[in-house]
Amino acid sequence: MSAPAWAGGVDLPLYGGGGERETTTAFPQKGKMILQRTRPPLLETPWETFDKGVFTPNDQFYVRWHWAGIPESVDVDTFRLKVHGNVERELSLSLSELVRKLPRVELAAVNQCSGNSRGLFNPRAPGAEWGNGAMGNAQWTGFRLKDLLDLAGVKAGSIQARFAGLETPVIDGGPHFKKSLAIDHARDGDVMVAYAMNGEPLPFLNGFPLRLIVPGWYATYWMKMLSDIEVLDTPDENFWTKKAYLIPDTPGANIKPGEKDVKMVPINRMVPRSFFTNVAAVANVKASAPNALRGIAFGGDCGVARVETSVDGGHSWHTAELGSDEGKYGFRRWNANIAPIDAGTRLSVMVRCVNANGEVQPDKPNWNPSGFMRNVIETVDLVAA
Amino acid sequence: MQRFASIFGVFCAVTILGATAQAKDSFDFKSESFDLPAGERTFTGPGADPVNNNCLTCHSAGMVTVQPHLSKATWEGIVKKMINVYKAPVPEADVTPIVDYLSKGPSASK
Numbered sequence: 107m108s109a110p111a112w113a114g115g116v117d118l119p120l121y122g123g124g125g126e127r128e129t130t131t132a133f134p135q136k137g138k139m140i141l142q143r144t145r146p147p148l149l150e151t152p153w154e155t156f157d158k159g160v161f162t163p164n165d166q167f168y169v170r171w172h173w174a175g176i177p178e179s180v181d182v183d184t185f186r187l188k189v190h191g192n193v194e195r196e197l198s199l200s201l202s203e204l205v206r207k208l209p210r211v212e213l214a215a216v217n218q219c220s221g222n223s224r225g226l227f228n229p230r231a232p233g234a235e236w237g238n239g240a241m242g243n244a245q246w247t248g249f250r251l252k253d254l255l256d257l258a259g260v261k262a263g264s265i266q267a268r269f270a271g272l273e274t275p276v277i278d279g280g281p282h283f284k285k286s287l288a289i290d291h292a293r294d295g296d297v298m299v300a301y302a303m304n305g306e307p308l309p310f311l312n313g314f315p316l317r318l319i320v321p322g323w324y325a326t327y328w329m330k331m332l333s334d335i336e337v338l339d340t341p342d343e344n345f346w347t348k349k350a351y352l353i354p355d356t357p358g359a360n361i362k363p364g365e366k367d368v369k370m371v372p373i374n375r376m377v378p379r380s381f382f383t384n385v386a387a388v389a390n391v392k393a394s395a396p397n398a399l400r401g402i403a404f405g406g407d408c409g410v411a412r413v414e415t416s417v418d419g420g421h422s423w424h425t426a427e428l429g430s431d432e433g434k435y436g437f438r439r440w441n442a443n444i445a446p447i448d449a450g451t452r453l454s455v456m457v458r459c460v461n462a463n464g465e466v467q468p469d470k471p472n473w474n475p476s477g478f479m480r481n482v483i484e485t486v487d488l489v490a491a
Numbered sequence: 492m493q494r495f496a497s498i499f500g501v502f503c504a505v506t507i508l509g510a511t512a513q514a515k516d517s518f519d520f521k522s523e524s525f526d527l528p529a530g531e532r533t534f535t536g537p538g539a540d541p542v543n544n545n546c547l548t549c550h551s552a553g554m555v556t557v558q559p560h561l562s563k564a565t566w567e568g569i570v571k572k573m574i575n576v577y578k579a580p581v582p583e584a585d586v587t588p589i590v591d592y593l594s595k596g597p598s599a600s601k
Binding site for chain 1: 516517518519520521522523524525526527528529530532548549550551553554557558559560561565569576577578579580
């Protein structure tokens with residue numbers, strides 16, 4: 107085991123401070139990443155990566171595991187994906203059989219941790235203390251989960267499909283990481299199993315050799331090293347589906363700190379977000395010169411309808427120019443020109459995404475005890491020297 | 492590129508690798524093995540022993556040191572969750588000292 111090669115650090119803009127993190131290049135197939143936790147790895151994508159394009163490079167795609175029982179190797183010849191439970195035919199298919207038998211499909215989609223931006227919650231919430239970089243967009247190649255389930259023949263009375271991967275608890279009795287989707291969702295034709303990410307095999311830490319892709323839904327469902335699919339005819343009672351990753355059943359998963367007796371439901375579809383990528387939260391700009399701002403946006407569970415900026419605290423909004431559409435579930439580039447400001451003055455610029463369903467980012471941050479689903483409007487301050 | 496020649500163009504495959512494009516019904520998976528860093532930092536300061544004995548089995552110290560300032564009740568809830576949900580084998584007598592240590596603000600070696 108080699109010593110971590112620390113290559114400096116970052117200070118994430120977390121609420122109330124405490125965002126100092128080391129950066130590391132010590133993880134296999136990964137370039138420079140922000141170290142949130144070594145074992146099991148939690149690695150955040152450095153923010154500047156998002157300015158380079160709408161597809162997040164594999165070697166800087168964020169990494170998030172629950173249990174440290176991550177196999178150190180996967181034998182691609184003996185690996186099998188099993189489908190069992192309430193099906194006509196149990197399946198145990200090799201990688202080459204899966205690739206050969208099932209039609210190949212491709213899709214761009216954002217994978218975002220439920221707790222992305224948790225460190226910006228006020229009051230703070232325990233968990234992985236991420237900045238905004240626990241997300242990424244990739245072109246996924248694989249096959250439709252529907253086609254696989256059809257091969258197995260889902261029997262009448264099925265209600266959920268439960269997914270597990272090669273990750274194991276490191277202690278006896280610890281709950282195996284498993285997640286379930288409603289059977290109709292699993293068969294909607296969008297949910298897929300990927301064997302390639304941006305045209306390459308998935309990086310080991312992003313789920314090699316197979317990963318579940320649940321477009322528009324939070325990453326907790328995107329099982330890594332997917333090896334087992336069980337079709338259930340009774341509700342999934344396992345800890346990670348039933349008790350973890352729950353959100354308040356309120357608009358924006360928003361409650362007041364300390365609020366009690368709230369109905370909780372499993373986290374599900376993503377909500378729209380937009381970010382600045384070429385300026386920091388407080389950015390020094392040239393006085394009396396145009397300000398070309400840009401960033402990325404995504405619609406959540408549907409496409410981006412428009413991205414808007416405001417320089418008057420949200421009273422009026424101006425439509426930004428959108429980059430090419432690489433698929434409704436992916437990142438979209440936006441560009442906006444903000445008028446010059448005078449020397450010695452400061453200007454707050456806000457950005458928000460309106461998605462194809464007409465959903466708009468909120469102007470007040472949401473709050474819940476797990477730090478899930480942050481999507482408040484982002485603001486930067488331009489300061490002219 | 493070779494493995495994706497059928498999607499990204501025969502051109503790459505032929506010119507770069509001198510190989511023919513692969514059919515759409517195959518994909519080049521390679522068995523590889525990897526070492527992951529162990530994360531060997533330990534908790535430091537007065538009262539760190541029970542934390543080192545009980546809190547480093549499943550995750551490295553960073554899981555704890557990155558946490559914001561949390562109340563004693565919140566730390567107690569976290570330690571109970573480790574025991575009840577994740578099955579951390581923490582001796583009853585260690586619970587209070589661990590919670591005391593954590594609520595003073597944990598620190599770890601470099």
